Structure formats: C-alpha cells, structure tokens
Amino acid sequence: MKTFSLANARDLLVNKEISALELIEATLERCSRFAHLNALITPTPEQALAAAKVSDARRAKGKAGLMEGLPIAIKDMFCTEGIRTTAGSKMLENFVPTYESTVTTKLKIAGSISVGKANQDEFAMGSANNTSYYGNCINPWTSSTRSEAQLVPGGSSGGSAVAVAAGMALGATGTDTGGSIRQPASFCGITGLKPTYGRCSRWGIIAFASSLDQAGPMTQDVCSAALMLQAMAGYDAKDSTSIDIDVPNYAAALNQSFKGLRIGIAEQYQPNTLPDDIRALHQQGQDWLKAAGAEIVPISMPYTDYALPTYYIVGLAECSSNLSRYDGVRYGYRTPDASSLDDMYMRTRAEGFGSEVRRRVLLGTYVLSAGYYDAYYLRAQKVRTLIAQDFHHAFRKCDLILTSTTPSAAFAHGEKMDDPISMYLNDVFTVPASLSGLPAISIPAGLSADHLPLGLQLIGKPFDEATVLRGGKVLEDAAKFTYLSENDHE
Amino acid sequence: MSKITDIDLGGWEMVIGLEVHAQVSSASKLFSGASAAFGGKPNNHVSIVDAAMPGMLPILNEAALRCAVQTGLALKAKINTYSVFARKNYFYADLPQGYQISQYEFPIVGEGTIEITLDDGSTRTIGIERLHLEQDAGKSMHDQHPQYSFIDLNRSGVPLMEIVSKPDVRSAFEATAYVRKLANILDYIGACDVNMSQGSLRTDINLSLRRPGAEFGTRTETKNLNSLKAIRQAIEVEAWRQKVVLESGGTIDQETRLFDPVKFETRSLRSKEDAHDYRYFPDPDLLPVVISEDWIAKIQSSLPELPDQKIARFQQEFGLSAYDADVLVADQAAANFFEVVCASTTPKIAANWVIVELFGRLNKTDLSISDSPVSAQGLAELLALLEKDTISGRTAKDVLDTMFSTGKSATEIVKKQGLEQVSDTSAIGAIIDEVIASNPGQVQQFRDGNERLLGWFVGQVMRQSGGKANPSIVNQLLKQNL
Amino acid sequence: MSMDKEAIQKLGRLSRIALGDQQAEQIADELSNILRWIAQLKEVDVEGVAPMTSVLEAHAHPRADIVNDGYAPKRVLANAPQEIRGYYIVPKVIEQDTT
Numbered sequence A: 001m002k003t004f005s006l007a008n009a010r011d012l013l014v015n016k017e018i019s020a021l022e023l024i025e026a027t028l029e030r031c032s033r034f035a036h037l038n039a040l041i042t043p044t045p046e047q048a049l050a051a052a053k054v055s056d057a058r059r060a061k062g063k064a065g066l067m068e069g070l071p072i073a074i075k076d077m078f079c080t081e082g083i084r085t086t087a088g089s090k091m092l093e094n095f096v097p098t099y100e101s102t103v104t105t106k107l108k109i110a111g112s113i114s115v116g117k118a119n120q121d122e123f124a125m126g127s128a129n130n131t132s133y134y135g136n137c138i139n140p141w142t143s144s145t146r147s148e149a150q151l152v153p154g155g156s157s158g159g160s161a162v163a164v165a166a167g168m169a170l171g172a173t174g175t176d177t178g179g180s181i182r183q184p185a186s187f188c189g190i191t192g193l194k195p196t197y198g199r200c201s202r203w204g205i206i207a208f209a210s211s212l213d214q215a216g217p218m219t220q221d222v223c224s225a226a227l228m229l230q231a232m233a234g235y236d237a238k239d240s241t242s243i244d245i246d247v248p249n250y251a252a253a254l255n256q257s258f259k260g261l262r263i264g265i266a267e268q269y270q271p272n273t274l275p276d277d278i279r280a281l282h283q284q285g286q287d288w289l290k291a292a293g294a295e296i297v298p299i300s301m302p303y304t305d306y307a308l309p310t311y312y313i314v315g316l317a318e319c320s321s322n323l324s325r326y327d328g329v330r331y332g333y334r335t336p337d338a339s340s341l342d343d344m345y346m347r348t349r350a351e352g353f354g355s356e357v358r359r360r361v362l363l364g365t366y367v368l369s370a371g372y373y374d375a376y377y378l379r380a381q382k383v384r385t386l387i388a389q390d391f392h393h394a395f396r397k398c399d400l401i402l403t404s405t406t407p408s409a410a411f412a413h414g415e416k417m418d419d420p421i422s423m424y425l426n427d428v429f430t431v432p433a434s435l436s437g438l439p440a441i442s443i444p445a446g447l448s449a450d451h452l453p454l455g456l457q458l459i460g461k462p463f464d465e466a467t468v469l470r471g472g473k474v475l476e477d478a479a480k481f482t483y484l485s486e487n488d489h490e
Numbered sequence B: 001m002s003k004i005t006d007i008d009l010g011g012w013e014m015v016i017g018l019e020v021h022a023q024v025s026s027a028s029k030l031f032s033g034a035s036a037a038f039g040g041k042p043n044n045h046v047s048i049v050d051a052a053m054p055g056m057l058p059i060l061n062e063a064a065l066r067c068a069v070q071t072g073l074a075l076k077a078k079i080n081t082y083s084v085f086a087r088k089n090y091f092y093a094d095l096p097q098g099y100q101i102s103q104y105e106f107p108i109v110g111e112g113t114i115e116i117t118l119d120d121g122s123t124r125t126i127g128i129e130r131l132h133l134e135q136d137a138g139k140s141m142h143d144q145h146p147q148y149s150f151i152d153l154n155r156s157g158v159p160l161m162e163i164v165s166k167p168d169v170r171s172a173f174e175a176t177a178y179v180r181k182l183a184n185i186l187d188y189i190g191a192c193d194v195n196m197s198q199g200s201l202r203t204d205i206n207l208s209l210r211r212p213g214a215e216f217g218t219r220t221e222t223k224n225l226n227s228l229k230a231i232r233q234a235i236e237v238e239a240w241r242q243k244v245v246l247e248s249g250g251t252i253d254q255e256t257r258l259f260d261p262v263k264f265e266t267r268s269l270r271s272k273e274d275a276h277d278y279r280y281f282p283d284p285d286l287l288p289v290v291i292s293e294d295w296i297a298k299i300q301s302s303l304p305e306l307p308d309q310k311i312a313r314f315q316q317e318f319g320l321s322a323y324d325a326d327v328l329v330a331d332q333a334a335a336n337f338f339e340v341v342c343a344s345t346t347p348k349i350a351a352n353w354v355i356v357e358l359f360g361r362l363n364k365t366d367l368s369i370s371d372s373p374v375s376a377q378g379l380a381e382l383l384a385l386l387e388k389d390t391i392s393g394r395t396a397k398d399v400l401d402t403m404f405s406t407g408k409s410a411t412e413i414v415k416k417q418g419l420e421q422v423s424d425t426s427a428i429g430a431i432i433d434e435v436i437a438s439n440p441g442q443v444q445q446f447r448d449g450n451e452r453l454l455g456w457f458v459g460q461v462m463r464q465s466g467g468k469a470n471p472s473i474v475n476q477l478l479k480q481n482l
Numbered sequence C: 001m002s003m004d005k006e007a008i009q010k011l012g013r014l015s016r017i018a019l020g021d022q023q024a025e026q027i028a029d030e031l032s033n034i035l036r037w038i039a040q041l042k043e044v045d046v047e048g049v050a051p052m053t054s055v056l057e058a059h060a061h062p063r064a065d066i067v068n069d070g071y072a073p074k075r076v077l078a079n080a081p082q083e084i085r086g087y088y089i090v091p092k093v094i095e096q097d098t099t
C-alpha cells in the first residue's frame, strides 16, 4: 500500500503540487479509515490541522523547514508538551507532560506535523505490541495461509510501524532498546533505523533501559529515513550520553558509490533452526550487495549466542531502577484509599503496571540484589564487553554486517504468549547491535512463504549511519519490495 | 586517650567512624539547573529533573566536582582521576527517582587525613576513608495534617559531599573535634558554607564498643546529627546504651538509629524485616567522570592557606602560643580579623584583645565575629591609642564597651569624653604633692618601710586625676617624691 | 536456579509491587524458567574482562554552575495526584529515614 513516501511528499510540497493542509487531511482520513488497527493511542487531528495551516503560511513566507508540513506519528515514549504521554501504560494514563522531548522538538522545528501518539508495548517492553494497556495493535498485513488471523505488528514500536505501513503517517519516531524499531519495521514491511547510541538525544524520552535506548526514524523507504534522521539527530547538552559529533548530510551520502565496500557475513547469525525463506532472503541480500560492487567477507562473532540473555539481564536491571519513579507521589496513577505510604507504593505499582512490566521489574530487582549482582549483572556487563569486541574485531575487516532482521515473519496475536522466552527470541538478531550501541537498519526485502514481509538488517560502525543508509538504499533498490495494495485493507 | 570530659564506660572503649554530609556551596543542584539555596516556597527550587519526571536526565555540575577535589586536596587525600556515579535504589516519598545518585565503587576522592587537637594541646590524626558526591533527598513534613505527609522537593538533588572517616575516633570529644576541624577546613576552602542549623553539615555516627585491644564489636549507625552538641550527646547516650546491653549479656544489632534530644535516647529506625538492599549499580545516564592531573594541579595551586598552615604561620610569624593560634584559626573570620588588627599592633597584644576582650563581648551578646559591631580597623585604632599611651588599659576596655554599644570610633569616644591619659609630669606632680600633703600618716608609714602602701597612693592619685593619669608615670613620680 | 513464592514476595517488597499468593507462585515459575535460560552465561569465560558500563568511549562533560531552571512549581506539580499548598501529598509517614 505504498502511497508515497515521506521524501516523495516533501518534493510535492516543495514544488507546491500539494499543500500541507491537503496532505494532512488526506493522512487524517487514512487515520480514521484504519482506526481499527489501533495504531494511535492518542490521535491529535485538531492540532494537526491547525499546524498544517501554520505550516503552509510558513512555506509561503519562504521559511520552510527540512520536514515542513510532513505528517508523522510519535511513539508514546516521547514526552509531548500538552499532549498526553502514556508509554502504553495505565501508570501514565492521565500524564500530560509540561515539556517536550528534544527529538520531537527538533522534528517540530523542522516543520513536521504529528497526527498522534503511537501505540506501543507498555514501557517498550515487548516484541508484539500486545502488552499495551490501550489494546493490541494490529499488523495491516495478513498471512496468505491464515487470512483470518490478526497478526502482531512487532514491538515495541508497533503503533509507529503500523501507522507508516498503513499510510496513517509518512514517518514515525520509534525507540529501539533491543530491536524495537527494526523488528516491527521488518514485520510491517517498512524501513526502520536505530542510530548509534548517543546520536539522538534521550532527553524527554521515557526510559526503559538507559544504556540501550535510542530513538530512530521509521519510514517507507531509505530516502525518507535519511531525511527524518537528519531532523532528529544531534548533540544535546541535556543528555550526558549524547555525543557532540557532526551530523553528516545523510541524503547526500545515499548517492555515493557502493563499490569496494566490504560486507561482513557471520555464520553465527544463521543458526540451523532458521526457516528456509529467511535463509534464502539472506543469501539474496548478499547477492544484491555483491552486484552493487560490494565485497563479501566472512567474519566471526563467537559471542552472538550470549547476546540475548546478556541483553535481558542488563535491560531488566536498568528498567527495574528506571521504573522506580512511578510511585504515585508526583504524577501518574495512584491507588485509591491507601492506608499508608507503603501500601500506596505496593498497590499503585501492582495496579499501574501490566504483567510483563511487573515481571521485568521483579527480575531486574533480582539480578541487582545482594548476593546475585556478581553472578548476573556484573557477569552480563562483562559478556557485553565481549560482544562489543566481536563487532570491534569484525569492523576491522568489513564496513557493514548483513543479517536477517528477525528469525520469523509476523505471527498471530495470541501466539508465543505462554512462554516469555519464545517472545524474547524475536530479538535474537537485533540485540547484539543494541548491546554494542551500533547503528543498524532493517530494510523490507522480501516476502515469507505465507506472503508476509521479511527484513534484512545492516549493522554499521559507530556513528556511521551514512554507510548504513547507503547499504540500505542498495538493498531497497534491488529488492523492489512489493507493498500491499490499498484494497487489501478494505 | 580517654578524656575527663567523656563519660566513664567502665573499661569499654568506643570505636567511632563518622560520615559527614556537607552541602557543596554551589549555586545550582548536583544534576540540574535549579537553585540549591536553602529555603524557598515549597517546590520552587525544583526542576523537572529534580522531580524525576519521565524522560529526565542528570547533568553533572562542574562546581560540585571542583569542590570535591578541593576538599580532597585539603584533606591530603588521593584524588581519583576516574570516578563513577552509581544508583542507590530505595523507595521514599521524598526520593523522587526511587534511587539516589551517589558514588559507590569508584568515589572521586580516596584516603586522606585530618589532624585534630586534643584538650591537652596534643594532636591526633584521624584517617579519611573516602569522599564522594551524592544528591540530597527532599523533605517530608509529618506535622501538617492528621492523615497526610507533605513533600517539598526543594532540597532534592542538592549536591552533598559525603566524607567518611576511618573508625579511628575514640571519644565524643574526638568526634566533635573532628567535625569542628572538618567544618573549619571546608570553611577555609569555601567548599561548604558550614551552616549546621540549616543542615549544610550533617553527621552519621557509626559506633561500637570493645575491650581495648579486642576486635571491633557490632556497630550501630545513628543518623543525621546537625550540631556538635547533638553529636556529643548522641555518642554518649548510644555508648551508654550499648554498655548496658553488653554488660547484661545482650548483643548489639547492626542497625540504623535515631537520636532523640528530648527523650535523650537513641531509637531503632527500622525493623530487620525491612533491611535495605540498595542494589547499587553504575548509573547508565551518566558517563564516567575523568579528570586530568593538570586540572587537579591547578586546583591544588589555587587552594587558600589551610588551618594547619595558618596555625604554624601565626606561631612563627607572630610568636603566638599554640593555644592562641589554634583559637584564632578555628574561625576563619576571626583569623582574618586578627590579621587586620595585627598589621598595626604588637601581635601578642592584638591576639589578647581579640581572644579575651572581643570574643568575650561577642559571646556575651551571642554575636559571631562577622556580626561584630567593632570592625578590625576599629579595634586596631583603639589599640593604637593604647600603645601610644593616649589611654590606659583600663580606659581602653571602657572605650571598647562604648564602641560595642554605640558603634562609634575609639578616637571619637576618647576625645568626646576627654579620656586622654595625662602623661604631663608637672600636672601629675601637682596631684602627687597634694596627696602627700593631705595624708601625712600614710606617708610616715610608707617611709617606715610599709612599701605595700605604694599601691594605695597610686589609687589616690588615679582617683584625683579621674583615672586619666598615666599609671606608670604616677608610679615613677610617687617613688621619687615619697 | 529456581525461585519460590517467598523469594518472589521478597522481590515484591524490594520493588514495591504487591503480589497475591497465586500470582507470586505463577511468577516464581516464569522467573525460574527465565533464570535457567539466562544461566547459559555461566559458560562464558569472563576472566580478566572489564564490565561495560557504557558503550560510549566518552566521559562526562560537566555543566557550568548556573541557576537556569526551577521557579516553576506549577510545572512541577501539574500532574500531582494530590497537592495541598504547593506540596505533594502522601499518606502519613510514621517512620523517618533519610540517607
């Protein structure tokens, strides 16, 4: 159902072929048409229309920004001033920030217009957008073999992915902690980029795991991702972990030659259990890159298997602490009629958090607690060093690493629910780059046996999003990914 | 080492370690740009970072880092070029993040020392274990409403230095001497404004008892004492409690206690069931702090003269006694005051007048030296009149009283009240002649050998002169004329 | 490594999450499973490996000591569940404990 991409729409606006108001109206129309997908927790159509008029006026005055008039959706992890921000949780059902995150501020300054706050897993904890307090988000794609099944969009940035896939927005912000941008992008057939840790400010983004969280763009194509990243990226003095390093011109980087670039392939990313369609697409990806002039080099990533448990220990430890602030004292949900402060804490947090969040907070508390810290948390931090070293060594031999984004295509809501670990395994290919802070992109590159989108992932060197995007463009051009037709949804 | 001022513990020895929380004298908070000033309307000195709003991130305050390094250097301590902030996780209504950002495994400052002076004038070295930076919590008020506690976050995030001593302290006297000396050093380098009543210096006492030479016993931690008096009392009360428990065959629980100055007891703060597990881990929102040797050297070279150095200089340069030097240096303002007075006066006279006369009057009126109605220049002017023999010592004390109550200068008072000393020998001689003439009996007694009568004659002459005659000239002339 | 109901209740206390008995039992099973899975990390030889606290090879850049925030209690209290006279309000606290 590829309508036109963010980058296409920008050209139309620049050439005055459409107005921002027309574009927003058309987009809002799609938002209502696909409301049943539950991609938006809080739609903001009135604000969007008002902003569109302002945007057209600004353009008329010759003051158009980089993303002037372009409709986007904002994951509900980004605090937005005056607009309810829930993180997908009952805990923040009525939370209206008095401040705006740095990334969404930059997007606003660039002229983009938000159509609403996108659905997500609660506090970004999930891989199927099925832990949201505001209900499941539905993938617009359906399986050719089980057309009746409602599929998951992936998570945690499920609402963002669906909004873009269904044309309810031309771009969306996501946050990626262990794959939360790339995995839903893969499941919904769109492009998702997790920048280098430190490239985009985390200020004003609700924290899940501070050493891993990173905001990034989700769009229909690579040109659009480059455009949106350009607006989002940059140093922020309010975030100690944001890095003061130049932001290159990403759009310009896309046109540079791909000849001679070295693509690393690691056998550890192709376990025997991998389905044939995914394995085949990975081979296809290598061939496409080779055809574009790249050189394929074998690399070894011996610690890959340990990335997932390492990720869970580190992420859970951090989230258990990050979520301590939700105590019912200063904002958010508070249990009624508490008999004491302690009773208020215990019940507020039991009632305000959903089951997955409670599970992770409890386990995170456990791995940090006296007597277990060394065996779990400290050990995981050491293994994390080894995983990062794998990449460090690999990038002496190559410029990008090609992997599948996910070990499967989208599955149905209700599946993989009994066993948390099988859900966690969704992120097996995305987590290592997260642990190492590296930029990585998922490109929709083909269809599974039952006709569902499959993504390919390219992982790059620190702060080398330019090369990641360039490789992504090569895959995109070669794959000529078949988007759904609009009729598929009616 | 036991002191007569300390309670008699019947053979038990106290082992004390002190944790002092000193508020860094910075304008803004440790991790936000909100004011760190004391007081203010509720929740007014609070940023959305201090209130731990979702998505907020801490940014380290350079001044706090600098103060910590300054203090470390003043404590002759090891400065760590690599340090890490960690989260200490626990729930409390005035702890917005649900964790306190502190330092754990890698503090900014390592081991150092403090010299304290005991009451016999000897000195003792107390080891410093470490100094680290951390956030203060907010304030809970429990007396505003029957059902509710009120939370004010103005203090939330205020930068503190926690200075941890080694368990080297052996008495309440030493403990207060240690805290006083530490406060003195902090005041000198300006790292803390050392206002105990506003909570800018708070002390936790780790105390256990043992038989001398035996292993350390189990200790308790008595928290949050904010005066020297409270520190002394809490130590004595808690030591006595432990002695009673131990002597009746009981054991001490390792626990946190609270000192109640009204009931004069310490109380256990929390049950064991609720024992804390702080789950420290490095704060992923903050990068490691790396400082250069250059920066440390720069701070070292800009350190002001420290109390110990000043004491030594006052003895060498001005010939003061160890006691006088110690008393003057114990208060930076007093030391500065003294140096101004001293510039135009004999140092020993200046010291004597500052310590005895000025401090005496300040104490009586409950004023600090910085509020003194008599300035250093003012006192210097008075002492100049004394040294030039324009007024007598007796008169000078009266003049100082008048200066104290009126704020007028010594010269003005002396002139207005006509207090100039009479040194004119003919004028004094005339009075002496008169006194001799009208007291023949006493003159005879003196001449018969009762030399003690000289004082009586001096008194008579002084009275006749209205106290203005120069006593040494009176003495001299009397001896000649009698 | 497996966990029992009591261990889960203790974690519930530490993390201030009230748990029913049945719930604790179910979570005990789930967490035991996850811990068994996580235990594979024990295979890794981490001798001499430094723990990673940040992926960034960077260090803190402290800010200047300037007051440029605060003085906006309304902004801070805007979402407060309960507020009286500019204070946050919580059920009365009896025990005192500051750190």
Ligand SMILES: [Mg+2]
Binding pocket: B019, B204, C099
């Ligand atoms: Mg302490």
Ligand SMILES: [Zn+2]
Binding pocket: B021, B134, B162, C099
């Ligand atoms: Zn402390």
